[in-house]
Amino acid sequence: MAKAIAGPEIERLIQLLARLPGLGPRSARRAALYLIKKREQVMAPLTSALQIALEKIEVCKTCGNIDTQNPCTVCTDPRRDMSVLVVVADVADLWALERAHAINAPYHVLGGTLSPLDGVGPQDLAIDGLISRAHAANVTEVILALNATVDGQTTAHYITDLLHSADVKVTRLAHGVPVGGELDYLDEGTLSAAIRQRTLF
């Protein structure tokens, strides 16, 4: 924008809002106007929520989750099955599995997936920590809950190789028809996998 319309402070707020994923320059302006209109109801609470988050949020030194306590709520939950370790690429994936109540076990957040094209190598991910956790006496299974993408599967293979020395079963997520999904809209790879991995009715 060549010309500041409403003072540098508002421009700065718009620029920072535009950096959020999902907001572009236009929607950032709308968001800024909304915040200014809803000053007491939204802007003030959001400011203080951000302030609190800035002060309190930490990365869990055990699993890489983010939380306001360290180790995180998941790692310190006594009702979790500690014989299983669920490996995820990102905190967002951990949250997705928790929302689904998919499994009641601790996690290990890699912080990404191997991606030679983007220059992400094993040293950029929390793989050493994973290997040492997988060697713990109580761990019997490592579930690789990684994306079914090339990078996700490359990472899964790499980790599987490293885990040969550990006395653990390495598993990965099933491929198949998404619940509610229509066969007609699915790709051939998914349909073939769903047939191959069919289960007894």
Place this chain on the structure above:
Amino acid sequence: MAKAIAGPEIERLIQLLARLPGLGPRSARRAALYLIKKREQVMAPLTSALQIALEKIEVCKTCGNIDTQNPCTVCTDPRRDMSVLVVVADVADLWALERAHAINAPYHVLGGTLSPLDGVGPQDLAIDGLISRAHAANVTEVILALNATVDGQTTAHYITDLLHSADVKVTRLAHGVPVGGELDYLDEGTLSAAIRQRTLF
């Protein structure tokens, strides 16, 4: 969400982000994770930008624009043509006209448009202020830069009636083909208006 995944502070941040226009629950989680990852680069600057905005931003008592000074930058700009008054529904419209450098005159922000269905009547808009500004000796033209919607045009008619007593020319935006627009995609009303209001080449 039935279960808080990552502590009440993070949930609260996500809930507040989800209230921004353009962000839903899912993108608010992505935004929160992004903020936490980009703690120093984005989260801390955004927090302080919001804090500054909270402290400094005011509604201009003359025109209804928002700014960090009152009267606002536009109202105090000595290079504006003070014989013209541009009436807009919202601050977003004012910003849009300013970005376009469409006109170099002061504005009057109504704060919405008349909308009987939504219970918005004349008393909810800054119409009294407009009428008294339009009666000022130096004002010769009031441009109604309102949306070409039913509510926008209803508001324009209502204001035009009230301005009969003022010695001003009341104008409205031209209808026509948007710059870069293809005739084939335009509705009949726009095409008819573009023909009716054709200009000499």
